[in-house]
Amino acid sequence: MGASSSSEQKASPEQREAESAAAAAGALPMLRKAFADLADPRTSAVPVASLQRCLSLRCDKPISSATRVPPDSFSGLLENVGASIVDVFFVAEKGGLSWVEFVKGYVKCCGRMAVSMVVSNLLRVFALAANKAGHQVDLQFESDEADCKVGGHLVPTDVLMLLWMCWTMLWSSKVHKLPRGKAALFLPDISCLVLSAVVSCADNGSSLNLWNFDIFGSEVQLPAGKFVAWALATVPTLPECYSQFIHEHLGNCSISQQDELEPSNSSSGDITSVETSGAHLLTPGRAWAISLTARNALREEILTHCFFSNCDKIEENLLYRSSLHGKGLNRFWSNTEGYLGPLLMLVSGYSGDSHEANTRDKKWVIGVLLQQGLESRDHFYGSPGNLYAVDPIFHAYLPSGKEKNFIYSHLHPSARVYEPHPKPVGLGFGGTIGNERIFIDEDFARITLRHHAVDKTHQPGPLFPNQGYLATDAFILEVEVWGLGGTKAKEAQASVKKREQLFTEQRRKVDLKTFASWEDSPEKMMMDMMNDPNSVRREDR
Template sequence: MGASSSTDQVSREQQEVESLAASTGALPMLQKAFFKLSDPQTKAVPLKSLKECFCLTFANPISEASPVPECFPGLLSHLGSSIVDLFFRAGEGGVNWIEFLRGYIRCCGRMSVSISLNTLYRLYAATGVPTKVEFESDDADSKISGSFTPTDVLMLLWMCWTMLSDSRNLKSSEGKAKLDLPDINHLVLSAVISCTEIGDTLNVWDFSISGLEVQLPAGKLHMWALTTAPSLTNCFTQFVHVRLQKCGTSEEDELQPSSSSAGDISSTEAHDTHILTRGRAWAISLTLRNSLSEELLKVCFPKDGDGAYENLLYRTSLHGKGLNRFWSNIEGYHGPLLMLISASSRNDHEGGGTNVGRWVIGVLTLQGFENRDMFYGSSGYLYSLSPIFHVFSHSGKEKNFVYSHLHPTSRVYEPQPKPVGIGFGGTVGNERISVDEDFAKVTVRHHAVDKTYQPGSLIPNQGFLPSEALVLEVEVWGLGGEKPKEEQSAYKNREQLFTQQRRKVDLKTFANWDDSPEKVMMDMVSAPNRVQREAR
């Protein structure tokens, strides 16, 4: 009786865990991975094999901006063993089937963003990096206390980038790849300003992360991550899922730990000459939880050379400045668009500085641009991208998302003509962001004029008065995938065909001089009073 009850209890437990794993859609993959990794005799996965499955080894990671802390390579080398020690509970022979599933659920199961972020903090602290973060208990939803330093935030974000980069390299079957760490100073600075009170004294144009001796309370950093980077946890879940998937589908010689060397970074440098650098594209993707995030990650991880540039629809240095040039490249694209504006204040050049005062803002629209004399759109986001990162989503009060108006084609008198240019938020003539017709000047107004997007400063030290700046570069990226590009291509082909048809001249019409319009006009001028019989 007792043995029967114990057997039934184990069976119900296994069924419950398998049901949770099946809800994630990963049960078949987990069965294959467990079969590959487990010992046939003990029917459990040895800890050593599981740690090797998640092992990361990179030599000399490359950083675009901030120096790589000395302890960061060690953090990566301990990452695999930390994942196993934290989330997979082993018995005498290793990790059995039930605990293997439970470990996966702890990492990739359905949970709130807040709990997922707690998982990241635990993983970061478990890698052996000195930190002042403390947890009340071992529960996934336990409260976190203590503080982070700016360097902690930098390494935590880079840890997530490394896991994401590794999972995408394995997806593309590249196996080994070098580790290029993007410039994410704007993200770290955003966390510092949001979690501390040094914003008024900090020189955002020239600062060093390692030189910031401030403490970021864990609770405030948690709130910053919830509002600014809710998709950060996907980096960890994708890493665990892809690694186990690779263990179940590939041969042993393909499961070697990822390694990296300095390598050639020419491709990285070439890509980051655009406004949409890898660091900015990743930061924007962290604010989104839909297919748009995947399109932005294609910019971060191009599969082949210039493949990432296929989504670039318009760039002033490439296609020319002005609303007409802009319109000829984006017209007919009916899909999400990301518009980036790099600008510099008019008085920035007086002191001879080249970087001081330059900033980048962005706008994400969920539909294409239309030539209208009023606001339109269904939703969107405003971004402050450099030198500080902030996101401003829809406030829910108004729907003045996009304004884009060209000169009317018909010459009709308008007593009160509508402004020509592009704007976002606010009202017509008083937009929160407005770009003039020549793409020479951009005006950023205080959030008090705008009820469409959430309040906040788009540029550093923004006052109540409108801030005008010189436009340095404008880029527009299409984020709708293949379908909008195909539709735009078909639209342009139709327009080109119509233009060619209108330009054609029917020579047969003008073969007879008596029937030509020129002869009629000359006859009228030479003898205007002559009576002519109308042809019937």
């Protein structure tokens, strides 16, 4: 205690300020341990090379699900990430990084600051790493301060490499949690995010043919300022990939050094991604895009579909798939009833003539994120949820706060009763009854998408490219529902299904002891009278 108090009294104002900022970010204990692991005992400073190795991205040649492999410069970009972070944020002296400069560098990277400043830091690291790898990026920064303005522009290939770099950072921060042999880097198809940035930032973005857009061959310029605005509005948690990467790597620097001494055991054959087989609508790339819009526990639950080592466990979260369980509202209901946790519903479809091949090629995917389970009601209900345009272009439509018409799920009533004004049977999201923004019929054959003007519940925007003002009646190709409530929600649903099955079996059984003898029953007397109504009957005395 005495030594600690003495050291605190000797601390300079600069050190106290840096430690206070690190403590506000909740990272001071981690930084003390990291500094002790990385520092050279002879100089009491962290060698620059050691810090660069700690923050490096080490991986084998990445596997891509895109139509074309990543540029050759992408691997070089990943190799220079650690050196670029150190060059931008850490000021080293002759003997290395002192404790004060080590803490100040972390605060510049991951301290409490505006999200726009974190995006600027991310762009600064990306530009420096890309230029070192031979991929020239046209970005200019007014000064070395974090809140400086960013000038220049990006092209679609730059955006793709930047997003893949963020994906790799997130993968690297989670790879130490995976078993050995499961660490091969897989780059998902994130073209929907790239096209979203292109449409939002380019001058003629709305007139582009998104179904035939060549990301690698396009030279469309995206102003850096507009790109920052797009990132803040569309993927607000993207900077967390960068800050989480630095925090996790510094916190596990001793493990990183040990792994560097051991031979790599990663293998591409161990990755059994659902995207490589095209089995599901919820691919890792789409799951990551949706997770970048969430800020609560749902984000981690969605990320399990991106980074996993057990595909069977992921398959357990699939509650319903129309091609597997059968189309129709009854089949859908039998698989989702009783699940009271959050749900993610994806619908793939196409509009136009079902016999025209060119319309079937222009498929799109939309999504709905629900905070609670489904109930059979003849009116709107539910807690705040999001609508998504998922593919070919991604965009999230959050609650507007004006209305609360989130979910409409109405089945045929079990008892036949007269309804003078029957309510439509099907699933609806947003809008009003009979004028929903999204409505799926009871056969799961067609879906109706209406203009955002009818929906005051969610933010405005198109659900698929070139959506007009008139309602679009489209064909459904596939419907998926994923449970995001974890193990407890799945166990609760299994308990409900088991109870319903027990009640069904009990209703099928007939206990003959509860009935009287047939000879004494009123039904036999009535049948006898119908057969021979003139027969003389004597009353038993």
